[in-house]
Amino acid sequence: QQQVKQSPQSLIVQKGGISIINCAYENTAFDYFPWYQQFPGKGPALLIAIRPDVSEKKEGRFTISFNKSAKQFSLHIMDSQPGDSATYFCAASTPLSGGSNYKLTFGKGTLLTVNP
Amino acid sequence: DADVTQTPRNRITKTGKRIMLECSQTKGHDRMYWYRQDPGLGLRLIYYSFDVKDINKGEISDGYSVSRQAQAKFSLSLESAIPNQTALYFCATSDPGSPTGSYNEQFFGPGTRLTVL
Numbered sequence: 001q002q003q004v005k006q007s008p009q010s011l012i013v014q015k016g017g018i019s020i021i022n023c024a025y026e027n028t029a030f031d032y033f034p035w036y037q038q039f040p041g042k043g044p045a046l047l048i049a050i051r052p053d054v055s056e057k058k059e060g061r062f063t064i065s066f067n068k069s070a071k072q073f074s075l076h077i078m079d080s081q082p083g084d085s086a087t088y089f090c091a092a093s094t095p096l097s098g099g100s101n102y103k104l105t106f107g108k109g110t111l112l113t114v115n116p
Numbered sequence: 117d118a119d120v121t122q123t124p125r126n127r128i129t130k131t132g133k134r135i136m137l138e139c140s141q142t143k144g145h146d147r148m149y150w151y152r153q154d155p156g157l158g159l160r161l162i163y164y165s166f167d168v169k170d171i172n173k174g175e176i177s178d179g180y181s182v183s184r185q186a187q188a189k190f191s192l193s194l195e196s197a198i199p200n201q202t203a204l205y206f207c208a209t210s211d212p213g214s215p216t217g218s219y220n221e222q223f224f225g226p227g228t229r230l231t232v233l
Contacts, residue, residue, distance in 0.1 A: 043224030101166050108158040
């Protein structure tokens with residue numbers, strides 16, 4: 001059962017363009033939504049994250065848009081650069097017992113290629 | 117030095133062999149996780165541990181076992197490897213969330229590429 005659905009599987013964008021990756025979820029218990037970026041040969045690293053009581057979060061060229069009623073969130077990369085070429089994973093956090101523990105459920109990933 | 121290290125980085129083994137993947141961290145985190153990554157399937161949680169005495173199964177624990185030898189060390193074992201366990205394996209660590217339940221990021225190691233023939 002896939003709890004976080006991510007699309008597209010791959011994306012090709014020209015330098016300077018906008019890259020958009022979408023995710024959808026069903027579990028209303030998710031309480032935090034991070035995006036991870038993974039370069040070839042490396043482990044994923046946190047890029048940006050948002051709480052469900054916020055509709056948008058921006059950090060530099062990266063913006064998360066969050067639609068709680070639709071259970072959807074998306075990553076927008078403005079002015080995309082070849083250095084942004086990587087695999088991007090959306091994720092959702094499930095709180096566990098004790099209030100200070102959680103686990104992440106990841107989407108299947110999007111391979112972004114930014115052409116020069 | 118890297119904060120989260122994994123050994124070996126690459127391993128080729130045969131069906132039926134016992135394999136151990138090791139993870140060490142210098143971040144001082146209590147929480148540690150093991151994931152596997154397959155092309156087109158993303159990252160799936162195998163096991164997680166919130167302290168030395170607390171170990172929990174993730175989504176896909178069948179065929180795997182873990183050992184938390186110390187706060188800084190978390191090992192993943194494949195008791196009898198099979199070809200469909202060929203994958204990229206990642207260890208991750210995190211701090212606990214705050215008392216208000218805010219999120220803390222997970223820090224991933226560089227991964228171990230395992231091939232089971």
